[in-house]
Amino acid sequence: VGCFARLRIYEENARFVLICLILIIYLLFGASLFNWLEREHEVEQKIEFDEKMQNYRDKFCGDKNETSCDFDAFVEFISNGASTGLLSSRERFDYLGSLFFSATVISTIGFGTSTPHTSWGRLLTIIYGVVGCTCCVLFFNLFLERLVTGMSYILRYLRERKIQNRLKENGTKPVTLLINNEDFNESSSSCEGHMDNWRPSVYKVFFILFSMCLCLINLSAAVYSIMEDWPYIDALYFCFISFATIGFGDYVSHQKDTSNYENPVAYRFLNFILLTFGACFFYCLSNVSSIVVRQLLNWMIKKMDVKVED
Amino acid sequence: VGCFARLRIYEENARFVLICLILIIYLLFGASLFNWLEREHEVEQKIEFDEKMQNYRDKFCGDKNETSCDFDAFVEFISNGASTGLLSSRERFDYLGSLFFSATVISTIGFGTSTPHTSWGRLLTIIYGVVGCTCCVLFFNLFLERLVTGMSYILRYLRERKIQNRLKENGTKPVTLLINNEDFNESSSSCEGHMDNWRPSVYKVFFILFSMCLCLINLSAAVYSIMEDWPYIDALYFCFISFATIGFGDYVSHQKDTSNYENPVAYRFLNFILLTFGACFFYCLSNVSSIVVRQLLNWMIKKMDVKVED
Ligand SMILES: [K+]
Ligand SMILES: [K+]
Incomplete structure (x- = not known):
């Protein structure tokens, strides 16, 4: 009997508590990391900003007192205009803008x-x-299912050819680790029926997906860095923030006036395609890798669950 | 043989194509809806904004020409300051700010x-x-698993009592529809072992989760409307946008100076708890309801898959 069983903690609950602890530690670590990385730059920027602000204040209200100058009211006015988008000449809720809004929701x-x-x-x-988020989650799930099915199909084909080659050489050994995960049971139980029960290992699927995401994000970053004139690293940052559906909004593609782009219609379409595929692939990656992390948690629990008495 | 089979379209592919079509139609519908709702207000706001802007321009640069006045440069300076957060006196990357940043990522x-x-x-x-998003997806999935397990446990207990009452009255009829969905197979296969294979219907789970989310969002909106002094509808909007992990950033809780809150530490903690539980419950809801939508799609495909010949 392990110590978890003695403490009347079931494995499922231990796993949940473990992921909560890991997340809290990870958050605290992230706080230190970003505090260390960003703090100095922020303080410098802030000092520079305040200096410039004082210069502007002197320039516009040099001889007047605050009440007659309205400087602070003006600053607030501009700040509100910037955050509501009124400052930009771009229209937010024309038909295409509304379409973009709906898609971001x-x-x-x-x-x-x-x-x-x-x-x-x-x-x-x-x-x-x-309603929309529900449908979109279903869309992502079905995309994951189709992708894993397609991948299984190709991997099975490759494996069968490999086995046939092996048989010719008169050698037989197991090729891939089989992991009976529910998600993979389900998603590969399609086209082929019961002909072949072989399924690709979750690690293999993870590795392939990871490579595909890496290609896609680099390709997209290249496109955006050209079209939006962003440094490559910023384009990469934008792609990740969008594909992971974080969407900070500090970098957003296709926000300049259409005259800035060579072929605005084609770019709008390409932008839509890249963001859709990016989000789909990253959804798949985070789901598959969460299964890998789950395996890791199970292994950790087994390690921690020391046998106290037999 | 149905028409899909004749066209060599498998049910899984038909389902995927169907959700894509539904999403595109839903997006176009959303574009019309928000264009209709927001367009007029936007145009009015824009006119008012431009008028005020012209007044300020006249006030600050009345007698000077544009080059010597620097008005546009100043507007851009403030606008950048607003979007990067430098304008606010609040520090973004002190330790607690970095923690908040990590959590939003x-x-x-x-x-x-x-x-x-x-x-x-x-x-x-x-x-x-x-790494973090992966762990967080796993956390949400494990939360869903634990929640459905807990729910099954309670529902099973209630059902057993009901059956016992029925048996006393000498009447037997089936109580609940059983749906063999993989997610529910998995998530309820815990504590009780193989004692009882009964599982709650996905519709019942959906209904309970929906009610729980409704309670939680209204409770949270009440809290935020008091603490942040927002109208109730805006607080509700903020809660939904945060719980669904959309996070527009137009309304963000706990962003005023701490002196504005009666008990800032307690409120910070409450804020964290509400956002975490909100996101968890909405994740569960969108997953469970996506299963319901999936059933609906299957039903639609069956309807559409007319028998062409037998
Ligand atoms: K988001
Ligand atoms: K966001």
Whole structure:
């Protein structure tokens, strides 16, 4: 009997507690990391910003007192205009803008470059979002299912050819580790019926998906760094933030006036395709790698669950 | 033989194509909806904004020409300051701020109130995010598993009592529809072992989860509308946008100076708890309801798959 069983903690609960602990430690680690990386730059920027601000204040209100100058009111006015998007000449809720807004809601990217400002708009965003996010989750899940099925199909074909080659050489040994994971049971139980029960290992699928994501993100970053004139590292950062559906909104593609792009319609379409595929592939990657992490947790629990008495 | 089989389209592929079509139609519908709801307000706001802007321009640069006045440069300066957060007196990357930033990355909410500005910060956000999002997806999945297990446990207990009552009355009829969904197979196969194979219907779980989410979002909205002094509908909008991990960043809780809150430490903690539970419950809801939508798709495919010949 292991110590978890003695403490009346079931494996499933231990696993949940373990992931909570890991996440808390990971968050604290992240806090230290970003504090260390960003703090100095922030302080420098802040000092520079405040200096410039004082210069502007002197310039615009040099001889007047604050009440007659309205400097702070103006700053607030501009700041609100910037955050609501009114400052930009680009229209937020023309038809294509609304389409973009709808897409940011249901994909849960939420760049925040356009947000509803009327009460009805906000209320209907909730209703629209509940239905839309559900459908989008289903879309991502079905994409994952189709992708893993396709991958299994190809890997099985390759494996069969390999085995045939092996048989010719009169040698037989097991080729791949089989992991009976529910997700993989389900997703590969399609086209081929019961002909062949072989399934690719979750590690192999993870490795292939990871490589595909790496190619896709680099390709997309190259496209965006050319089209938006961003440094490559910033384009890479934008791609990750969008594909992982984090969507900070500090970098957003296709936000300049259309005159800035050579072929705005084609670029709009390409942008849509890249973001959709990126989000799909990253969804697949995070799901498959979460299975890998789950295996790791199970292994950790087994290690920790020392046999206290037999 | 149905028409899909004749066209050599397997059910799984038909389902995927169907969800793609539904999403495209839903997006176009959303575009019309939000265009209709928000367009007028946006145009009005824009006119008002431009008028005020012209007044300010006249006030600050009335007698000077543009080059000597620097008005546009100043507007851009403030606008950048607002979007990078330098304008606010609040520090973005002190330890607690960095913790908040890390949490917005791994939960994929991404409010965007604090974003990395150094190249190293951006690069490490990618690496931190890949690992963190994976762990967070696993956390959400394990939460879903634990929640459905708990729910099954309670529902089974209630059902057994009901059956015992029925038996006393000498009447027997089936109580609940059983749906053999993989997710529910897995998630309820814990504590009780093989004692009882009964599982709650996915519709029942959906209904309970939906009610729980409704309670949670209303409770949270009440808390935020009091603490942040937002109208109730705006607080509701903020809760949905955060819980669904969309995170536009137009409304963000706990962003005022701490002096504005009665008990800032308790509120910070409550804020964390509400956002975590909200995101967990909404993840569960969107997963369970995506199963319901999947059933609906299967039903639609069956309807559409007319028998052409027998
Ligand atoms: K987001
Ligand atoms: K966001």
